[in-house]
Amino acid sequence: MRKMAIGIAALAATGLLLAGCSSTPTTPTPSETEDAIDASGVTLTVWTDENRKPAIEAAAAAFEEETGGKIELVQKNFEDIRTDFTNQVPTGEGPDITIGAHDWLGSLVQAGVVSPVDLTETASNFAPVSLDAFTYDGQLYALPYSLETIALVQNTELVGDDAPATWDDAIKAATDAGAERPIVINTAGQTGDAYTMYGFQTSFGAPVFVSNADGYTSEVGMGGDAGTAFAEWLGANGEKGDGYISTTIDYDTNNELFASGKAAYTVQGPWAIEALTADGVEIKVNPIPSAGGETAAPFVGVQGFYVSSQSKNALVAQEFLTKYLATYDAQKALYEADPRIPAWNDLATEVSSDPVIAGFVASSQNGVPMPNIPEMGSVWDLWNAAQVQIIKGADPASTWDKMITDLQALIG
């Protein structure tokens, strides 16, 4: 899945985002020591990836000191966690807690491997979008800790600080500035990257799935006139049209063209900032401009901690989540280990003093959570492929319609 590749890229990037966080905490955590439990003899197994291991170690140390229990941290590749968790929990071999992304939720629920989490009053400390993301069929299934999204990154030497309101404004500003390429957008080469393109697609009012009050339904929402309008736009800006969007751009090419000052704008996530500014280009991060008239709403991804449905120490696992990870200090440690937009409200405000982070926070406020229904896993391949074909010059309307039909047949 495309999201995976982005996850890997995100994990690889750190650094710059750490720059602007040094102010002191404004809301100290209430002391929980009065009812610290005695968990001696209990071992909780927690799956984590390399980047977040040090941060969880801090929370684990506090837990071990106060309760006498043990936390066993197992380091895994982030991209392996979902499959391993789904396969091992039913056999009783899985961990008590694992780190994970919110868009896995539907398939984890379908596999019956996660337990609902009760955050009670701590819930108000988290950004609502992060809780929504981990809510499936009305129940909360994980403790969120970070958000991630993409935004428009602009070269301030070429086009200044101002946020372009529309796609056409952006192209005009860049052309006037004499940029070799007005904008570069990663299409993962021939593979396609609907994730990056999604902000533009939503500005035409064509969401991937129709949503109602309970969240996303499994009804494909990107067909119809709105979808066709987006497809036409994609074709017009593709290789047979103006050529702004091209299938020769992959992740590295994208970042290199921007970093060398050839491109005025790009759409990227926080994980690419280091690569984009490697050659000293001055940047400003703004929300994605609208291409179709409505607000561009990119996907927001949320990361958090799931509890296994087969955990032998479920009470202790919940205790560790709600008392030791849902605290300001633990969330801050997680942010410092792996700087993404924090889901903990106070922390998000605090780190927004960094203009780059503030730009991504602003973009995430326009965003929508990526669907966490199991059907989402089936969408990417056909969706990506149709976009690539249209960018390469296939007839937009019919290619898009065919994709919608195939998708509906596949989802059933």
Place this chain on the structure above:
Amino acid sequence: MSVPNDTASAQAAPPSPAAPASAPSEPHGRRWNGIGWGFLVKLAIMGVVNAFGIMGIFAAAQAESWLICGAAVVLLLAADIVYFTKRALPLKYLLPGLGFLLVFQVFIFGYTAYIAFTNYGAGHVGSQEQAVQAALSQGERRVEGSPTFPLAIVEQNGTLGFAIVEDGQIKAGSAEAPLGVVGTAGAAGAPTEVPGWTLVPRNDIISDQALQQEVIALRVPISDDPNAGSLRTNDGSSASIYQSTLTWDAEAQTITDTASGTVYRASDTGNFVSDDGTMLPTGWTVHVGFDNFLRLFTDPAMIQPLALVTVWTFAWALLSVIVPFAMGLVFAIIFNDERIKGRKILRTLFILPYAFPAFMSALLFRGMFNAEFGVINEFFFGGVNIDWLGDPWLARLAVLFVNVWLTYPYYFLVCTGAIQALPADALEAASIDGAGRFRQLRSIILPLVLVATAPLLISSFAFSFNNFTIIYMFNDGGPAIPGAPYALGATDILISAIWDISGVNGGKADYGLASALSILVFIVVGLISALAFRQTKKLEEYQ
């Protein structure tokens, strides 16, 4: 100097041949008479083997996987019997190999075959019991606006219960008896004393896994009205009111939604399905017979793209063997000529691509074939925008080129070896008889080289047939065949198509289907290899 010694030992020798002469009929194990170093070493090794074996047996028994447990018992017993008795001498050499064969070949293949007949995959990973448990916990909803009560866990005559404080009153109850007032409390927070009930210290619960499960499973109704909901706890120290409308009837194998009256029945496909077709999200693994094998042939949308993929797979596998082999052979003949100076250095240079990790080369070539920024268009085609990765035929050509570049040094190496082993007199006789270079190649060199290399060619064919890495890394099977379901691409071979179809990389993994397809591919490759090996026997008769 040493002559006298030699004669001395020669003279001493005659009596000794008598002893070995009778020995061959008796295994050396029978001649063992006492504990030597060898025995101690054997004892130590067998001690380790037994320790691991017993550990494995216990682990398997604990996980209740009786098949593995049984196999481990049999293997361990067999090992002890074979190594500690004097019988069955040949088995001492065979047993380790047989053990590995069982574990790594027979078991893996058997397990794949087993999975192929189930619907194991997304939504069907566990047992039915786990699916019921998941359905009931997913069907439970926290009552809107329910407060969170500090909770004490209490016990009365062996029955667990919950106790809370509400409006200055202590209320307690168990799964059978709804919450009732048992006394008055001085302060808010969890009750510290509950009349009629014994407090269970939280730490006792936490240190006892069985008790934890019981507490989590406990539902205490808050009143006599079953629709008012019940208290449940996630952490043992606080409780909220939850409502569940799903009930499980093990006799009838149904889950009933008491609110709407919908009945979900356990279906043959491992799901709870209601009469109008709605399904509960969590399913379980069931046996589905040959469904997975037949699925490909019953889906009309699949036939055409899959036929295309199959044809390309054969073309790819054949060309991936023939082209590099021909190149390797030609270069081997040329660079075997003694007139060439610096042959050793040149030959070493030829091996370079072979020494390069294949997936790295695939990724590098993907960049080099980029239509706009790639060096191939820039250097060799004067900057023309040739869409190597986007055009189906050019993409096939490109991936084949990469594979040839990667593999021809291997054949160069093999053919050089084979040519150097050719009988020089045969070639000499041929040239005296007036055979030209081409005649020599066709009638002598090629047949002899083929005899030596045919098994390698066949295994290379099998390898290329399933060479997932290069296809996946180079272009991920792209460009997509327009309109093909599952986003199959023009360079997808069967194994990468299976990867796409079974969705193992996305959230909708279907391991049952993937296993079935792998078995089909295995059968195809196995058949071709068997036929080809029979053909090579004919080559040997040629000699």
